[in-house]
Amino acid sequence: MMTFLTHLINGISLGSVYAIIALGYTMVYGIAKMLNFAHGDVIMVGAYVCFFAVSSYHLPPVLGVVIAMLLCTALGMLIERLAYKPLRQAASLAVLITAIGVSYFLQNGAQLLWGSNNKMFPDILPGDGIALFGGELHISVATIVTILACIIIMLALTWFTGNTRMGKAMRAVSEDKGAAQLMGINVNTTISVTFAIGSALAAIAGVLYMSSYPILVPTTGSMPGIKAFTAAVFGGIGSIPGALLGGVLLGVIEIFAGAYISTQLANAIVFLVLIIVLLVKPTGLLGKKIREKV
Amino acid sequence: MKKTLAILLALVLCVGLFAGCGGSKPAASDGKTASASIKIGGIGPLTGGAAIYGNAAKNGATIAVEEINALGGLQFELRYEDDAHDAEKSVNAYNTLKGWGMQVFLGSVTSTPCVATSVEANGDHIFLLTPSASSTDVLGGIANPLTGTIDIPRKDTVFQMCFVDPNQGSASAQYIADQKLGTKIAIIYKNDDVYSTGVYNSFAPKAAELGLNIVSTTTFTEDTKTDFSVQLNDAKSAGADLVFLPMYYDAAALILTQANAMGYAPKWFGIDGMDGILSVDGFNTALAEGVMLLTPFNADSTDARTKSFVEKYQAAYGEIPNQFAADGYDCVYAIYNALNAAGVKDASKSASELCDILIGQFTSMSYDGLTGEGMTWGKDGAVTKSPKGMFIQNGVYVGMD
C-alpha cells in the first residue's frame, strides 16, 4: 500500500511538470491553431537563464525565475514575430515545419552559446519536504511546489480567459479568427500576447522541471516537449483543465507502467493508453466535440 | 508550386557546388608528399544529446596534437567531424574524412556509430583507435556473452583505448564479490544504450557465478531518463544495500539526487562512465560521497602529466576534463609513440602503409598514458590496463585498495 502511494505521488509530481508545459502548448494551440514544437526548447532556454542567474550571478532564485520569465517572454514574442507571423495565412503544416526549424535553431544555438556539458541545476527549493507515516512516505519540496504552481497557473489562466478583456479576445480568436477581427479584435496582438503568456509559462515550467530533474543540457526540452504535447492531446487540446488532467494522468500512467509492468516498456504503455483513450473519446478527455458543418 | 521547385533547384545547385568543393580538394592532395603532417581524422557527436562525449574527446585529442606539434619532429593535423551519435551520419563523416585524405583514424566516439565506421575503416585498411567506443561489436571477433556465438568477425585494423564492455562488467562483479561490498545488490541500467547494456550483460552472468545476491534489476531508456523513482523504490523495497550503476554520469547524477530526496542511501558502485560526476557544473559533491567506481582516469590525480593536461584543458575550454577527454588525448599520444618507435618521420606513407606499421606496433608495444600505465593491446584489439578502484571522499577520488 505504501509503495502504491509512493508511486502515486511520484506520478503526480512527474505529471504536474508535464501539465505545466502542456498548459503552454494548449494555450498556443487553442488560439493560433499551431503545434508549436519549439515550446520544449523555450523551456530549455528558461532553465539555462535561471541557472546562470542563480549559479553564476548568485541572484536569489525568485529573481532568477523572474528574469527567465522576462527573457522567455521576449524570446517567444520574437519567434512569433519573425518566424510565425509571416505564415499566418499559410497552411498549418508550413507553420509546423517552421516551428521545427526554430526548435533546431534554439537547440543548436544553446549548444554554441552554453556548451554541450551537463549543468547541474542548483537546488532552489531546499528543505526536507514532508515525511508521512513515520518517514515511509516522503514528499519533496519540489513536488509540493510543482503541484501547487500547476493548480495556481491553471486557475489563473481559467480566470484570465474567462474574465479579462484580453482573455475574452483570445477565446473569440480561437473560435473564429475572421469574426473576431470583424468585431474589432486585433488578432495579431492577441496571438502575440498568447505567445508571451505561453513562453512565460515555459520559463516557469523549465525551472520547476529542473528542480525535480536537475540535469540541464541543450536537448533537455525535447522529450518533455513531446510528452507535454501528448498530455495536451490526451486532455483535449485547447482545453486548459484538460491539459492539467492530461499531464497528471500521463505522469501517473508512466510511473505505474514502469512500477507494475515493465520499466522497459513504460513509454510504449503510455502511448498505448493514449491511443485507447482517443478511440473512446476522439477529442481527448475534456476536448470539445467538434460538430462538422456541411 | 513551381516557385517552390525553383527555389529547391537553386538549393540543390548550391549544395552541389559545396559537394563539388569537398570533392575536388582530396584529388589535389592525393600526391601524398604534398602535406608535411600526418592527417588524423576523428568523429564524434559534437551536436545533439550525446555532444558532451564527442566534444570532450575532440578537445582532449586537440590538446595532444598541439603539444606534439610544438615539440617539432613528426607533425599531426587533426580534423574532427560531427555524427550526432548516428551511424548513418558517422559513415558520411568517415567518407568526408577519407576525401580529405585521412591517414590515421580515431574512430567514432560512441559505440553504435563506431560499429559502422569500424567496418568501413577495416574495409579501407585504415588504422582505427577509438577513444571510447567500448562495445565488442566495434572490434568484432569477440563472443556474444549471451549466446557464446561470434556474430561479427574480427576487424583487424580496429583497436580500443577504453575497456571493452564485458571486461568492465565482469571486473565489477569480481570486485564487489572480492571486497564483499554488498549482500543485496540492485542494478539499474540503460536498456537502449549499447554501453550500459553491454556491461550489464556480462555483469549478470558473472555475478550469478560468484553467488552475488541480486535483488532488483530495473532499466530506463533515453526517453525516460529523467524520473528514477520507480527504479529506486524497487531497489529500496527489496532492501538493496549496494546499487550497481553501469551508465554515464549524467543519469547517475540524477539518480544520486533523487535517491537523496527520497532518503535512500545505499552504497553506489559505478564504472568508468561514472567518472566526470564530480565536475558537473553545480553538482553537489556531497551527494556522491562514498560512491565507488572503477575508472582508469582521475582528474584530481597528483601525477604531473595529468595535472598539466587538466590545467591546459581548463584554460582552453573552461571545464574539467572527463575520461573521454583523457582517452582522446591518450589515443593521439599512443599513435605518436607507435609512429616514432617505427621510425616514421613524415607524412609520406599512405594510410594503408601506416595501418600495417601501427598494427605491428600496437600489438607489441606498451604505452603509459593518463588512463593507465603499461597499457598493451592484443590481436583482438582490446586494451589491457588495470582499472583502479576509487571511491569519493570529501569531493575527491581516493584509491580503494
Add this chain to the structure above:
Amino acid sequence: MNKLKTIDRSVRRNFLTYAIVIVAYVLLQLLSSARGFSPTLRGQLVPICAYVVMALSLNLTVGILGELSLGHAGFMSVGAFSGAIAASALQAAVPSPGARLAIAMLIGAIFAGIVGTIISVPVLRLNGDYLAIVTLAFGQIIKSLIENLYVGVDDAGLHFSFLKPSITLAQGGRMILNGPMGIPNITKISTFLAGFILILITLVIIFNLVRSRAGRAIMALRDNRIAAESVGINVTKYKMMAFVTSAALAGAAGALFALGQNTIVAAKFDFNTSILILVFVVLGGLGNMLGSIIAAAALTILPEALRGFADYRMLIYAIVLILVMLGTNSPQLKAMLQKLLPGKKREEV
C-alpha cells in the same frame, strides 16, 4: 475542354518527373565513377534513394490523403528490421545479393503493410491533430517493441525472444538482432541501381493510384469528406488503401536503407526521423511528387555539404530550413520574390 487540359498537364508533369529521375540517375551514375567525385556523396546515394521513397510514400498520406502522420519512421523501422533479418537469414539460401535484396524489400514492404493495416484501424477513425498524435504514439510504440526484441538464427530457423535475450542457439547459430543494440553486422547489398528502381516503382504505384478511380476518391475525401461520403465513397476503404500503400512503400524503403548500412538500431527511426521526412514532404510541396524527390535529396545532402562551417553547421541548417519555409509560404516574401523575378509571375496557378 478545361478538364482535358488539366489531365493533360498532370500526365505531362508525371512524365517530367520520370524523366528527371532517370536523367539524374544516369548523370550521378556516370559522375560517381569519376575520380574527383565526393566520397561523401557517393556513400549517400543509397540513403538518398531510401529517403526519396520515404518522402514519396509520406506524400501519399499527407499530400494526397490529407492526413498528418508523425510516425512514418515507424514503418521504415519495421521494413528495415524485417528486411535486414530476412536478408541475414537467407544469406546461405539465396546467394545472389540482388535477389536477396529484392526479397528483403518485398518482406519489408509486406511487414510494414501488415503493421500499417493494424494501425489504420484506430488511426483512420480520428481526425486532424488527434490522428497525428496517434501516429506519433505508434511510432514510439514500434521503437520500444523493436528495442526489446531479440532474434537469432541457426539451422532450425529463426528464434525470437522478447524483453530478455533468452535465446539458446544450436552450434553454428548466431544472433541477428540484439534488442537495443540493433543489428550490428549487416552485409551491404543495397545498390544505387536498386534504389533507383525502387524510386521508379514507387512513382509508378503512386501516379497510377492517383490517376485511378480510387485516387480520385481519395482526393475527394481530402478535399471534403462529407461531400465525398454523400456521393457514396467508402471512406474507410479508400483511406485505408492510401495509408497501407504508404506504409508498405515505407517498409521497402526501410529495407533498402538498412541493407545499405553497416548497422541499424531501433533508436534511429524515432520521432526526429519522422519529422525529417515530413519536412521533405512539406518543403517539396503537398501532393507534389517531384518536389518531394528534390527536397529529400537536397536536405539529405545539405548537412553534409555544410560540414565546412564546423560548429555552426546545424545552426545554419536550421536557418536555411526556416528561411525556405518563409520564402515559399509567406505572401509578403512571395510578392517580393515575384518583383525580383518578373518572368515567374504567370506561373502561380
